[in-house]
Amino acid sequence: MSISTFNAFRSRNYRLYFAGQSVSLIGTWMQKTAVSWVVYSLTHSKLMLGVTLFAAMFPSFLFSFIGGVTADRYNRHKLLLVTQIISMLQAVLLTLLVFFRHYTVWDIIALSVLLGIINAFDVPARQSLVYEMVNDKAHLPNALALNSSMVNLSRLIGPAIAGISIEAFGDVVCFGLNALSFGAVIFSLLLMKLPRYEAKPHTKNILGELKEGLSYIKQAPEIAFLLGMLGMVSLLVLPFITLIPVYAKDIFHGTAATFGWIDSAIGLGAFAGALFLASLKPSANLRKILAINTFVLGTGLVLFSHATHYPLALVFATFGAFGMMSQVTIVNTIIQTTVAPDMRGRVISFYAMIFFGMQPLGGLIIGYVSQYFGVQNTVLTEGIIALLVGAVHLRFLNSRKLKRYIRPLPGEQAVGIKAEAK
Template sequence: MNGLRGAELLGGKLPIKKLSNKLIENFPALKYKYFRYFLAGQCVSLMGTWIQRTAQQWVFYSITKSAFLLGILGVFQFTPMLLFSLFAGVFVDRFPKKKLLLITQFLQMLQAFVFAILILSGHIKYWHVLILAGIYGIVQTFDMPTRQSFFIELVGKEDLISAIGMNSTIVNIARILGPAISGIILLKLGPVFCFAINGFSFIAVMIGLMSIKSYQVNIRKQNCNIIKDIIDGLKYIKSQKVILTSVILMLIVGTFAFNNEVIIPVYVKEVLHKSAGVYSTLLTASGIGALIGSVKFASNKKRRSNVIFTSALILSMCLIIQGFIHTYYISILILTAYGFFNIIFMASVNSTIQINSSDEYRGRAVSVYSLVLVGTTPIGNLFAGTVGQYLGANMSFLSCGIITLVLMSIMFFYLKRV
């Protein structure tokens, strides 16, 4: 009786029902049951991933005490994306994405457990970390384009932008909570627990995937000539001006503006003279900004044509300003703004490429997106790590920001003339 009366006071609708309708109205991808299953599994898995990523950078720098080698770690982790992304795109277009994702999740789980065992043994060396980072990079080369291309099969093209925005939202919730949790675990329990937790977290996403029973499967007819498929995909991207422009802009920003995981550990130790807690806080600040940006992107129904350029230019200015900062609290504010415009830029480029790609070429188009987003990271990490080693973390922030700003400005005026 009391329950019915409460419902009447709420206009005849239960608060949960009202909340559900409101969420679906703002985030239409949530109306698809199997997308929700996949998203729920990703929530848990991504949390573990960010716990491990934070711990990995800290453990490696604690072992080596070298900003240059920290840059080399990025080279090992992201070079596979540079070398094999185009081949991965062909596989994504040829095989069921659900099966590919189950394989990649299982392999990442094994990598995390091996990491934990090595740390537990007390004999972990820096070259162990480099090899495991390389293995992770190979698996991610196939996982990333598969995951991104899977969204459209779960929700369709109409609600793809919402799905990308929702995925970005959970990624950035993990970016906020993951480093914070990792910092606590590093201080209280030690790094082995960070890697073990990540290993177990992959079970959730595998359960979510196995719960998906039916969805729109896009598989193109297999051609035994993989090189021909790669060339056809590149020709297709070249013929599509919108996709090609988005890829070039992602190449610039992905190379020079996405190196904070290499710079921040050095900045915390050498400039702020702080410990793991501050390191995780700065990463969390960036994650909070990215979370706000992803929610805004997912719920914003109007797309502005200049949002990619605007967000990239502001992103580069954040890095330039951070290059002059030696204060902890101001760094939190700047990195929060950086995180906001970072995700607006990435989600805008991602959705632009997928919406403008045909089903036949989407896997290869997304693999090229992955290539320029992550595959160029070894170049950027090596550059940022080298500058940090010889000129300091502040100069590393500054140089990355200036290069990004100059190259984006050149592209803007070139396209305006064309």
């Protein structure tokens, strides 16, 4: 790891954002862990785990289009402030319900739906705003990789704290701490000094701008392919996460702490993967790394699926999660660095729609199939699918017909300029 790993921290606004989000995301992962554990403890249903994931993410799929247009039309900084405040209110309401013990699983699912709607507006605004927070745009890939490091470090810490907290103090503590954690990100957003927002006239209505974004993607074969690949992985591979409570409770005969540690092992692998991406040189071939890491994800899942020795299963989960990280981070990086600025919010909304929309649908499919096919066999199949996706991606990269449509990333452009100068 070198100093260049943290180049994005040279920008004050990004440092503030990173600090605030780091605190908030630990609370978010504590709540996610507690919700999964509470739902499975109440219902003992693998299908209900899929339903919970569906409720939390599918609304983001439905409203991401509007969220993307909103991020392109209005002040992204103010929009992000609003979404964070409403998210805090949702967390407070969930805390009160659990504290007074007047709730059913459907109450939790209803609040998950509300959070999913909020995220439909939050994600395009937040991801698009990162571009504005970084002073030197050459540091943008580093900022996005550090973002992923932040998310996955919180995933490493949050579930572990949640597992211990649930056993020692009860699940309400996880929900309460998440509500408090939003104060950090709201405070960091208020301290930022961004360029003055200048409203631009919009000649098209929301539907027209949505069509414009879709047309843009159709004319960019690489973006279309990457979004399709992400959709396949999100639908049939990443939902393995919904079955982790089953591994903890039924396969390893553990407790909430067992669940927390497996989730933390996944977070450790993803964090290591994100740090690896942040440490890459600007000239690194991100497209090839994405293909290779898809194989890493698939291999990890294949090994984890039928592991019966708990410590070894944690190692396999960590290995697979290392590869999982590239699916989200590199696709996001290529979008952010190659898409036209006035289209960024809309293209990111399609990215968010696919990521948030396919996973809950996949969660329902995986939850249903696992009841008949077996949890371990289902995860094994997910690993094999990831290997097949990796093979298709390599074939895409080697296609001469499509190579002409691939735009060089900022680091690759810089290397090309140096080569010409010589």
